[in-house]
Amino acid sequence: MTKTLILILGDQLTPELSSLQGVTPDKTVVLMAEVVGEASYVRHHKKKIAFLFSAMRHFAEELRLAGWQVDYVQLNDAGNCGSLAGELLRAAERHGAEQIRVTEPGEWRVLQGLQALDTALDIEILPDDRFIASHAEFNSWAEGRKALRMEYFYREMRRKTGLLMDGEQPEGGQWNFDHDNRKAAARDLLMPRPLRFAPDAITREVIDLVEARFADHFGTLEPFWFATTRADAEAAFAHFLKTALPHFGDYQDAMLAGEKFLYHAVVSLYLNCGLLDPLEMCRAVEAEYREGRAPLNAAEGFIRQIIGWREYVRGIYWREGPDYVHRNALNATRPLPAFYWSADTKMACIRACVEQTRDEAYAHHIQRLMVTGNFALLAGVDPYELHEWYLAVYADAFEWVEAPNTVGMSQFADGGLLASKPYVASGAYIDRMSDYCGSCSYNVKAKAGRKACPFNYLYWDFIARHHDRLKGNPRMAQMVRNYDRFSDERKREIAADAADFLASLVGSA
Ligand code: FAD
Numbered sequence: 074m075t076k077t078l079i080l081i082l083g084d085q086l087t088p089e090l091s092s093l094q095g096v097t098p099d100k101t102v103v104l105m106a107e108v109v110g111e112a113s114y115v116r117h118h119k120k121k122i123a124f125l126f127s128a129m130r131h132f133a134e135e136l137r138l139a140g141w142q143v144d145y146v147q148l149n150d151a152g153n154c155g156s157l158a159g160e161l162l163r164a165a166e167r168h169g170a171e172q173i174r175v176t177e178p179g180e181w182r183v184l185q186g187l188q189a190l191d192t193a194l195d196i197e198i199l200p201d202d203r204f205i206a207s208h209a210e211f212n213s214w215a216e217g218r219k220a221l222r223m224e225y226f227y228r229e230m231r232r233k234t235g236l237l238m239d240g241e242q243p244e245g246g247q248w249n250f251d252h253d254n255r256k257a258a259a260r261d262l263l264m265p266r267p268l269r270f271a272p273d274a275i276t277r278e279v280i281d282l283v284e285a286r287f288a289d290h291f292g293t294l295e296p297f298w299f300a301t302t303r304a305d306a307e308a309a310f311a312h313f314l315k316t317a318l319p320h321f322g323d324y325q326d327a328m329l330a331g332e333k334f335l336y337h338a339v340v341s342l343y344l345n346c347g348l349l350d351p352l353e354m355c356r357a358v359e360a361e362y363r364e365g366r367a368p369l370n371a372a373e374g375f376i377r378q379i380i381g382w383r384e385y386v387r388g389i390y391w392r393e394g395p396d397y398v399h400r401n402a403l404n405a406t407r408p409l410p411a412f413y414w415s416a417d418t419k420m421a422c423i424r425a426c427v428e429q430t431r432d433e434a435y436a437h438h439i440q441r442l443m444v445t446g447n448f449a450l451l452a453g454v455d456p457y458e459l460h461e462w463y464l465a466v467y468a469d470a471f472e473w474v475e476a477p478n479t480v481g482m483s484q485f486a487d488g489g490l491l492a493s494k495p496y497v498a499s500g501a502y503i504d505r506m507s508d509y510c511g512s513c514s515y516n517v518k519a520k521a522g523r524k525a526c527p528f529n530y531l532y533w534d535f536i537a538r539h540h541d542r543l544k545g546n547p548r549m550a551q552m553v554r555n556y557d558r559f560s561d562e563r564k565r566e567i568a569a570d571a572a573d574f575l576a577s578l579v580g581s582a
């Protein structure tokens with residue numbers, strides 16, 4: 074009789090996973106389940122569901138080839154009860170399993186669901202050691218600090234991993250080369266593109282399934298070109314190293330209409346579901362630098378995103394607890410505008426970002442932070458609604474990484490725990506970093522009136538609405554003083570333009 078059942082979740086597609094260690098295939102069954110509850114608790118983008126289901130099916134094959142007995146429940150299988158908990162209970166009964174092992178999930182909701190089953194099943198929850206810092210390490214770093222700034226945590230991770238270190242000192246004498254990384258990009262026919270993969274039979278079957286079962290979810294399903302196996306994800310990353318890494322740093326903050334990927338790696342979806350390993354990636358990036366194929370600002374910039382930002386937001390998510398996603402320090406209550414789903418807006422920047430999100434389940438960081446995030450913050454959109462949007466629409470979105478980026482970094486809804494200032498900007502920033510404004514119905518140079526770029530007056534209206542909180546923030550105080558110097562008439566004009574524009578927004582159903 075089989076004694077142990079190992080539950081592997083959709084973002085745990087790693088052969089070295091902790092739940093697979095220390096047990097032998099002959100005494101265990103691995104359970105993987107496609108369930109409607111996980112696909113729909115936020116209505117995930119069709120491409121994201123197809124990507125995960127296909128990657129799960131390919132991973133199950135990989136495990137079988139390695140000798141594991143895998144019980145894989147497909148979405149349409151008879152009796153599939155639609156929830157992870159339900160499928161776990163059914164499988165425990167089916168296999169007469171006395172013990173369940175699972176690596177810690179990436180979301181409080183799923184963790185609490187498993188903990189709730191503890192009365193019915195003997196469940197062992199193991200740490201997820203696919204990260205560089207354990208929860209204990211992050212918490213001991215955070216303990217007693219007044220501010221939890223990523224930069225200091227990142228330095229610890231550089232020391233711990235030895236990445237880009239020259240003895241005790243950072244390579245090149247500086248920890249961070251971000252000031253070199255703010256160039257606007259120019260259109261270039263030789264711009265790299267992410268490696269694309271033709272769907273195989275497994276992926277084709279999943280695409281048909283998703284089209285049939287999730288037709289009313291957001292997003293375009295085809296063309297579908299994501300990697301769905303470890304080998305293909307590795308090839309996609311190797312292609313990035315060769316074609317885009319050298320300029321990764323320079324153009325990290327740039328945006329161009331029609332250039333959806335620029336010099337970004339487009340690997341977060343592979344990394345977050347376990348097809349790629351963060352430390353291996355960073356070592357490969359360091360090797361590119363050491364062998365003279367990539368400059369230091371590019372290598373350092375990339376490594377910082379992975380061992381700095383990615384690890385740091387995870388630490389914050391687990392340290393802050395399940396209520397973190399509900400924080401709303403700025404009391405923002407506006408419903409999410411309908412154009413976040415439809416792209417039906419005259420604002421060219423938002424339209425471009427939402428259209429590419431719909432088509433690719435991808436937008437790069439500055440699009441997320443300084444276009445869709447910035448607009449929501451300026452307009453006072455409810456951060457929880459926005460959080461659900463980001464969680465649903467991006468193929469790389471799992472709550473541990475999405476929520477701190479949205480609630481904390483982008484919306485300042487945690488009151489400044491994560492970001493030292495709200496990431497707000499007027500149209501001038503978007504104009505400087507992109508070419509969106511040239512084709513926009515609004516005029517980015519105009520400050521007031523119906524033709525003026527909405528980001529311009531919404532920016533000052535935001536400063537006015539949060540005047541007292543922001544004047545005490547050293548990084549915002551100058552802007553508050555600038556606002557204070559406006560004439561009363563100018564202040565009334567800002568408030569009136571903002572009120573008119575905000576009143577015209579239609580919330581999503
Ligand atoms: P690159 O620009 O090529 O960067 C390389 C890698 O660094 C990424 O693959 C990613 O693993 C890591 N990285 C970069 N920035 C961050 C960051 N801020 N936090 C964590 N990791 C980072 N990232 C996610 O992986 N999942 C999310 O759900 C997610 N939601 C976000 C929501 C908002 C509002 C914002 C502002 C950012 C969000 N990010 C999220 C961070 C970032 O936008 C994406 O990691 C990045 O766009 C992924 O594309 P890429 O692989 O081309 O990244």
Ligand code: DLZ
Pocket residue numbers: 081082083084106107108109111112113117121122125157177178179180183471472
């Ligand atoms: C996001 C997602 C989706 C769409 N579907 C499944 C699924 O069918 N089965 C599964 O095990 N996981 C899925 N996931 C991921 C989960 O929602 C959740 O993010 C992870 O379990 C957290 O570790």
Ligand code: SF4
Pocket residue numbers: 419420421422423499500501503504509510511513514515516517526527528
């Ligand atoms: Fe966006 Fe304003 Fe530029 Fe239009 S003018 S693209 S709304 S920043």
